[in-house]
Amino acid sequence: xxxxxxxxxxxxxxxxxxxxxxxxxxxxxxxxxxxxxxxxxxxxxxxxxxxxxxxxxxxxxxxxxxxxxxxxxxxxxxxxxxxxxxxxxxxxxxxxxxxxxxxxxxxxxxxx
DNA sequence: ATTCTGACGTGGG
DNA sequence: CCCCACGCCAGAA
Numbered sequence: 001x002x003x004x005x006x007x008x009x010x011x012x013x014x015x016x017x018x019x020x021x022x023x024x025x026x027x028x029x030x031x032x033x034x035x036x037x038x039x040x041x042x043x044x045x046x047x048x049x050x051x052x053x054x055x056x057x058x059x060x061x062x063x064x065x066x067x068x069x070x071x072x073x074x075x076x077x078x079x080x081x082x083x084x085x086x087x088x089x090x091x092x093x094x095x096x097x098x099x100x101x102x103x104x105x106x107x108x109x110x111x112x
Numbered sequence: 113a114t115t116c117t118g119a120c121g122t123g124g125g
Numbered sequence: 126c127c128c129c130a131c132g133c134c135a136g137a138a
Contacts, residue, residue, distance in 0.1 A: 043118075061123065
């Protein structure tokens with residue numbers, strides 16, 4: 001049995017609900033979980049999500065829409081390819097039209 | 113216990 | 126928009 005904190009599972013729960021062709025930010029997820037000050041922990045959870053193939057971590061970026069976590073993916077441009085594959089335009093590691101593809105769980109998802 | 117780091121965010125300049 | 130500094134929480138050494 002893994003000693004995964006409930007926080008991690010919550011992050012995964014939100015991440016898997018990110019619609020196709022949409023992205024969100026770590027802070028948005030953290031805020032939705034009620035841990036707005038723990039945005040870093042969301043990233044940490046994503047790091048652990050490497051074990052969970054069902055977690056589209058590539059759809060999670062920082063508030064600027066920058067692919068900060070791309071370095072943690074297998075290749076060097078895997079994250080960008082995945083996002084572009086979903087119709088998201090990326091230029092210089094930054095998502096173009098970010099506001100249009102942004103998906104806020106606090107708005108789209110029901111409040112827990 | 114202490115120290116540092118980190119897939120972040122916000123505020124001030 | 127950019128740059129800089131601080132805060133925040135969890136885990137590793």
